[in-house]
Amino acid sequence: MQFLVFMRTDVYFVLQDVAGARNLYADGAAYARWWLRRAARRPGRDPSLALPARERRAVRWYALLLVVGTAACLAVAPTVTVPFTLALLADAAGGLRPGGDPVDRFDAAVTAAVLGGSWAVWCWAWWRRHGRRLRTLRRARRAVPVAGPAGHQSTGGR
Structure with missing residues (x-):
């Protein structure tokens, strides 16, 4: 669970320190939102351009982890978590x-x-x-x- 860095776990903070980033989560989320706006053909300025080159690279990679990890978690919730919880509740109700x-x-x-x-x-x-x-x-x-x-x-x- 600690490697789910898109959820700001302890490993996230280690990664943020190693990357030398001020706020990897906020900057990564802003960059991901910018990409979504760009894909929707709504122009805007890349928010990562204001960052130093090293931090900019880290933010761009983290944004990818953030989007993929969030999408994976959103896929797991309805396919695994909710059915599992409902099965446990049904067993509990029977008990x-x-x-x-x-x-x-x-x-x-x-x-x-x-x-x-x-x-x-x-x-x-x-x-x-x-x-x-x-x-x-x-x-x-x-x-x-x-x-x-x-x-x-x-x-x-x-």
């Missing part, structure tokens, strides 16, 4: 049935509490980080004029 062994019931309850609690904390943290952006996008989407009957404009509100 909570009345009349079962008390030790098995306790184990099932602890499993359900740990899994449910960790997912609840993850959802809470995700919402704290991204909720404002989603609310802003939703408000902006509602405010976009939509052509109504006979060419009249409406705000598309509900």
Whole structure:
């Protein structure tokens, strides 16, 4: 797990020190976003050009690790993590049935509490980080004029 440097593990900080980078994650993310804008034909200035040559090379390589690692993790979540968690929760729910062994019931309850609690904390943290952006996008989407009957404009509100 420590070699998942795109998640800023201890090995990430060693890599950052070896590369002589000030903030490898932020600079790598900015460079990756610049590449995405460039691919979408939205011009802009390469943010890595402001860095010294050695740090610029490190940032560009790290940006590749960041994109590939993040994509891999996003692929693993729906294909491995979610099905595995659902299977554990189903087993725990089965173990909570009345009349079962008390030790098995306790184990099932602890499993359900740990899994449910960790997912609840993850959802809470995700919402704290991204909720404002989603609310802003939703408000902006509602405010976009939509052509109504006979060419009249409406705000598309509900």
